Amino acid sequence: MLYLAYRELLRQGGRGLLSLLAIASAIAIVLLFEGFHAGILDRLHRFPASLPAQLVVVQQGVENFTMARSALRQMTRDDVEAIDGVKIAHPLLVLPVIFDHGGRSIPIQLLVHDEVGGTRSVVVGRNVNGKHQMVLDRRIARHSGIDVGTQVDLFGYKLEVVGLSGDSESPFAPYGFISFETLIDLYFNADLPMSPDSVSLLGALLVQLEDGESPHVVRAAIERTVLDVDVFTPDELGRSDAAMGDLLLGPALGLLIGIAWVIALLAIAVGNYGSVQARLQQYAVLKALGASPAALAIAVLATALTMTLVAIPLGLVLSRSVGEFVVAFSATWRPLPWQPEVVVRATIAALAATVLGVLPALRRLTRVEADAVLRGGVS
Amino acid sequence: MIRWALRTLMAEPAATLASALGLATALFLVAFLEGVFVGISEEVVRYLERSDAEVWVMGKRVRNMHMATSFVAASSLAAVRDMEGVAEATPILYLNTMVEVGDDYNWFAYIVGTMPGAPRGRAWAAVKGRRVPQRGEAVVPRILAAKGNLDLGDEVTITDRRYRIVGLSEETFSMANSVVFLHWDDVADLTGQQTGASYVLVKAKTGTSPVELAGRIAREVDEVAAFDKATFVAADRALALHMGAELIAIMTLVGAVVGALVVGWTMFVLVSRRRHELAVAKALGASNRAVVAAVALQALALTLIGYGIALVVALPVEGLVTHAVPEVTVGFSANSLLRLGLVALAVALLAALVPARRVLKLDPAEVFA
Numbered sequence: 143m144l145y146l147a148y149r150e151l152l153r154q155g156g157r158g159l160l161s162l163l164a165i166a167s168a169i170a171i172v173l174l175f176e177g178f179h180a181g182i183l184d185r186l187h188r189f190p191a192s193l194p195a196q197l198v199v200v201q202q203g204v205e206n207f208t209m210a211r212s213a214l215r216q217m218t219r220d221d222v223e224a225i226d227g228v229k230i231a232h233p234l235l236v237l238p239v240i241f242d243h244g245g246r247s248i249p250i251q252l253l254v255h256d257e258v259g260g261t262r263s264v265v266v267g268r269n270v271n272g273k274h275q276m277v278l279d280r281r282i283a284r285h286s287g288i289d290v291g292t293q294v295d296l297f298g299y300k301l302e303v304v305g306l307s308g309d310s311e312s313p314f315a316p317y318g319f320i321s322f323e324t325l326i327d328l329y330f331n332a333d334l335p336m337s338p339d340s341v342s343l344l345g346a347l348l349v350q351l352e353d354g355e356s357p358h359v360v361r362a363a364i365e366r367t368v369l370d371v372d373v374f375t376p377d378e379l380g381r382s383d384a385a386m387g388d389l390l391l392g393p394a395l396g397l398l399i400g401i402a403w404v405i406a407l408l409a410i411a412v413g414n415y416g417s418v419q420a421r422l423q424q425y426a427v428l429k430a431l432g433a434s435p436a437a438l439a440i441a442v443l444a445t446a447l448t449m450t451l452v453a454i455p456l457g458l459v460l461s462r463s464v465g466e467f468v469v470a471f472s473a474t475w476r477p478l479p480w481q482p483e484v485v486v487r488a489t490i491a492a493l494a495a496t497v498l499g500v501l502p503a504l505r506r507l508t509r510v511e512a513d514a515v516l517r518g519g520v521s
Numbered sequence: 522m523i524r525w526a527l528r529t530l531m532a533e534p535a536a537t538l539a540s541a542l543g544l545a546t547a548l549f550l551v552a553f554l555e556g557v558f559v560g561i562s563e564e565v566v567r568y569l570e571r572s573d574a575e576v577w578v579m580g581k582r583v584r585n586m587h588m589a590t591s592f593v594a595a596s597s598l599a600a601v602r603d604m605e606g607v608a609e610a611t612p613i614l615y616l617n618t619m620v621e622v623g624d625d626y627n628w629f630a631y632i633v634g635t636m637p638g639a640p641r642g643r644a645w646a647a648v649k650g651r652r653v654p655q656r657g658e659a660v661v662p663r664i665l666a667a668k669g670n671l672d673l674g675d676e677v678t679i680t681d682r683r684y685r686i687v688g689l690s691e692e693t694f695s696m697a698n699s700v701v702f703l704h705w706d707d708v709a710d711l712t713g714q715q716t717g718a719s720y721v722l723v724k725a726k727t728g729t730s731p732v733e734l735a736g737r738i739a740r741e742v743d744e745v746a747a748f749d750k751a752t753f754v755a756a757d758r759a760l761a762l763h764m765g766a767e768l769i770a771i772m773t774l775v776g777a778v779v780g781a782l783v784v785g786w787t788m789f790v791l792v793s794r795r796r797h798e799l800a801v802a803k804a805l806g807a808s809n810r811a812v813v814a815a816v817a818l819q820a821l822a823l824t825l826i827g828y829g830i831a832l833v834v835a836l837p838v839e840g841l842v843t844h845a846v847p848e849v850t851v852g853f854s855a856n857s858l859l860r861l862g863l864v865a866l867a868v869a870l871l872a873a874l875v876p877a878r879r880v881l882k883l884d885p886a887e888v889f890a
Binding site: 157160161163164167168170171174175178182201202203204205206209210211212213238239240242247249297298313315333334335336337340341342370386389390391393394396397398401402404405406408409412413415416417419423464468472474475502506 | 533535536539540542543546547549550553554557561579580581582583584585587588589590591592594616617618619621626627628629678679680681682696697712713714715716717744756759760767768769771772775776778779782783785786787789790791793794797842846848849876
């Protein structure tokens with residue numbers, strides 16, 4: 143009977159291929175939607191968590207790196223560097239700006255840094271080392287038709303893109319990088335959309351410790367000594383950003399993912415039911431030829447499960463391909479569709495949906511009178 | 522053939538229902554995804570839509586409100602007020618940042634500061650308490666307050682400052698940009714901005730064209746940009762959608778492709794099942810046109826049943842989702858539902874006609890061979 147199932151699959155031709163594709167698509171959509179969720183959390187966590195510091199000092203009450211406005215007093219750097227165990231505190235400022243180029247507007251987070259704190263992954267060109275220079279996230283650059291050497295306009299101030307970064311993706315607003323020298327020039331020469339009295343030059347401090355110093359001890363000392371600041375490790379900020387992303391997008395994504403699961407499983411179940419119904423005539427012939435109901439049930443189940451098992455890797459490939467397509471055409475989103483636990487869950491659920499879809503048809507099959515097929519009474 | 526087409530569908534109600542359910546699930550998925558996309562598209566510009574401004578004035582190189590920073594100098598504000606055709610010019614202060622609502626519940630929001638007595642720019646629908654906050658007070662979206670288990674008299678935190686909730690507003694909560702209203706001076710403290718405004722909301726005098734007025738303000742007032750409401754809303758919607766709803770748009774597109782495939786699969790399987798009968802009909806003298814018409818009719822009937830089931834399930838879902846997941850707004854529009862039905866029908870017909878074509882090519886003698 144298993145051989146029969148195998149032959150049956152081969153015999154289905156176009157119909158079988160379409161069934162395979164439909165089941166694979168149903169599996170792919172679940173993997174892809176779950177992958178969007180995983181990708182968002184991963185990217186939100188990644189950049190802050192990789193900041194080159196043991197501790198990050200931000201304005202009191204600020205708990206995130208992405209999309210948070212942190213303003214520190216200028217003296218904060220001196221105060222932090224005066225604490226025992228602190229080797230150096232590098233200044234950092236994140237400015238949310240709308241980046242206009244080639245008729246496209248994209249929100250980015252402009253990260254202003256000194257020799258530390260810029261991109262750790264220049265994939266094309268080099269890092270900024272002076273005025274009038276900018277490093278831009280490579281996907282934003284590609285999306286906007288920007289390459290190394292392109293002149294871009296930031297509030298009426300010309301900057302040359304000297305490098306493209308690979309570690310600067312962020313779902314809400316990717317990162318661009320400039321130096322503090324450029325920022326000063328921007329303040330004086332550009333049409334910055336902010337009042338002179340609201341300008342802040344310091345948003346965060348990347349704290350590096352003396353060798354052997356305990357981050358816990360130094361952190362407590364900073365929080366005790368320096369006014370109006372909070373201190374986090376980069377990983378804490380990354381996790382906080384991921385949690386924020388989950389909070390903001392989680393309900394919508396959760397709902398869409400949930401709906402996708404239900405629809406995908408229903409489609410697999412209903413589709414399998416329809417497929418078995420379509421082959422009822424052939425099964426009835428087998429019954430007329432003496433096949434037992436148990437053997438027929440095994441054949442039907444084996445055919446359907448084999449189809450689903452073949453569809454699963456196809457679904458994996460489809461989800462990955464669509465994911466790559468999204469990465470190529472979107473400036474910000476990067477789905478991670480091959481999360482192991484999701485793949486396992488999708489496999490089990492797809493097989494269960496297949497069985498559930500086949501069972502009602504099996505009931506009908508057991509009731510089919512063997513001689514009816516000879517009268518042409520089964521359809 | 523027409524009678525045969527309908528009778529064969531009715532002869533096997535379980536199979537027909539299964540096929541219709543297959544279609545319905547696919548159509549519901551697409552309708553729902555698009556509904557979420559439409560809902561989010563509408564809510565991201567709701568503040569701009571409901572602020573009763575015909576012209577928006579902002580910093581020279583600013584084109585948006587979403588994620589933007591804007592500064593209009595006091596002298597520019599005065600010049601706008603004096604401009605011919607301006608009935609009222611209402612300044613607001615604005616920043617976008619995280620608001621802590623309850624214990625460790627942070628939400629991204631527009632923070633809008635208005636002066637007491639400002640005719641526009643403030644909350645337009647309060648369900649509880651006041652719509653205009655005094656110093657140290659906040660009017661927050663009702664849903665946001667509920668998320669943090671807060672009510673009137675409780676506090677929200679913005680950076681390191683706390684504000685007492687005096688009003689709960691309606692229509693101001695969204696996934697991307699909820700709106701929290703503070704007193705002008707409180708936002709000035711938060712931003713450090715002591716002069717000028719972030720945006721100016723202009724009401725034009727009767728008979729003055731907002732488009733013309735916006736152009737004149739942009740030309741004649743130093744260091745500002747000005748847009749009529751429709752242009753500004755369109756620009757902000759495009760940007761906001763790019764940031765968050767683009768994801769939903771991609772998901773909708775993927776869902777639509779999968780939906781089309783499931784619809785195609787269902788129809789293909791259904792017609793393939795009838796191949797033998799169609800071939801017999803052909804052998805008994807039915808014309809090719811009659812066979813195609815029968816298949817098309819079955820596809821139409823089944824699609825309509827599936828579409829009907831999808832609509833019956835989808836329409837109550839709008840209310841259910843709003844109640845159960847208030848972060849998500851689902852907005853079904855008649856246009857998109859109609860478009861969905863037409864596309865589904867086209868896909869179903871196409872998928873049904875592929876196996877039907879094979880029947881047309883059959884030699885009638887083969888049926889009896």
